[in-house]
Amino acid sequence: MDTIVLKFGGSSVADNEKLQTVAKKIIKLYDDEKNIVVVVSAQGKMTDELIKQAEELSLKPNKREMDVLLSVGEQITTAKLAILLNYLGYDAISLTGWQAGIHTNSDNQKAKIENIDLTRIEQELEKGKIVVVAGFQGIDENNNITTFGRGGSDTTAVALSAVLKAQKCYIYSDVDGIYTADPNKISNPKKLKNISYEEMKELSSEGAKVLHDRCVEIGEKYNVPIVTESTFNNNPGTEITRKLENSGAKSIVKKDVSRISIIGYGISSTDEILEKILKIANKNGLEIFNIDFTKTKISIVFKEIVKNEILEEFHKELIK
Ligand code: ASP
Ligand code: MG
Numbered sequence: 001m002d003t004i005v006l007k008f009g010g011s012s013v014a015d016n017e018k019l020q021t022v023a024k025k026i027i028k029l030y031d032d033e034k035n036i037v038v039v040v041s042a043q044g045k046m047t048d049e050l051i052k053q054a055e056e057l058s059l060k061p062n063k064r065e066m067d068v069l070l071s072v073g074e075q076i077t078t079a080k081l082a083i084l085l086n087y088l089g090y091d092a093i094s095l096t097g098w099q100a101g102i103h104t105n106s107d108n109q110k111a112k113i114e115n116i117d118l119t120r121i122e123q124e125l126e127k128g129k130i131v132v133v134a135g136f137q138g139i140d141e142n143n144n145i146t147t148f149g150r151g152g153s154d155t156t157a158v159a160l161s162a163v164l165k166a167q168k169c170y171i172y173s174d175v176d177g178i179y180t181a182d183p184n185k186i187s188n189p190k191k192l193k194n195i196s197y198e199e200m201k202e203l204s205s206e207g208a209k210v211l212h213d214r215c216v217e218i219g220e221k222y223n224v225p226i227v228t229e230s231t232f233n234n235n236p237g238t239e240i241t242r243k244l245e246n247s248g249a250k251s252i253v254k255k256d257v258s259r260i261s262i263i264g265y266g267i268s269s270t271d272e273i274l275e276k277i278l279k280i281a282n283k284n285g286l287e288i289f290n291i292d293f294t295k296t297k298i299s300i301v302f303k304e305i306v307k308n309e310i311l312e313e314f315h316k317e318l319i320k
Helices: 016-031 046-057 063-087 119-126 153-164 197-205 213-222 272-283 308-318
Strands: 003-008 035-040 092-095 102-104 113-116 130-134 137-139 145-147 168-173 194-196 226-230 238-241 251-256 259-263 288-294 297-302
Touching (some): 003 016, 016 063, 035 063, 035 119, 046 063, 063 130, 063 137, 063 145, 092 119, 113 153, 119 130, 130 153, 153 168, 153 213, 194 197, 197 238, 213 226, 251 308, 259 308, 272 288, 272 308
Parallel strands (some): 003 035, 003 168, 035 130, 092 130, 102 137, 168 226, 194 238
Antiparallel strands (some): 102 113, 226 238, 251 259, 259 297, 288 297
């Protein structure tokens, strides 16, 4: 039977009503005869809230204790989701990071996964259970709880997909994919059908905070197709794979007020994009301070602030 991993982010599991939507998605896929491993984040803003409370107690809370505290957020979600799935007539079991066999180094608050012992997860899948794993956490060699850094549940999901040899890793959130630009900055960016790991890494390094950085690296290393979809609609999302195609400019990001980056494999192999950039810059009286190229990215720092109207113009002219 095929195995798939589904990860639901904090806004997707924020309350009981949202958990119902999540449960429906899970059940539909389970009924399609799949082994399902679900990874969940803490509910809504719970992690922020716990950090705030700890910082009210201490200016510099102990990192080990912070990991004990923050890991609770994810655990609450696993239990609630398992309770609901059981109520709906589906056998589900919640597992903490350590119960799921996720072993890490001892770098509290930014621990790295060292290995995953699948014994328990496989036993539960064998019994036909839906396995719900707490994201963002593991255990070190001295049985201390560790966490992976903000947004780290994505990494749990992709790492589990890698060791389970899952068909795909689905990352569900309140956005349904990767866009040609930030929808908060320009008026109608388009959703990409697919993008490569390499392009995704460039996007993250330019500040597009879509996925936890490490999860894309793990996906690339172990060849896990990552699909980002919305929890709240059935639109096709964006698939992240190894496939690289020379497809011109795919996405544009404004990292800070005067730096824009255009991402797309092979983008700097012709002068076409650069010429267009210079033309638009010229027309808008923007002076270039610095340009950087990689095979997949052109980044330009201007001497002036790039207003969102100009970003819009770049987007219109550069992205097909
Ligand atoms: N709950 C953690 C955070 O808010 C981890 C995650 O959501 O991925 O950063
Ligand atoms: Mg996230």
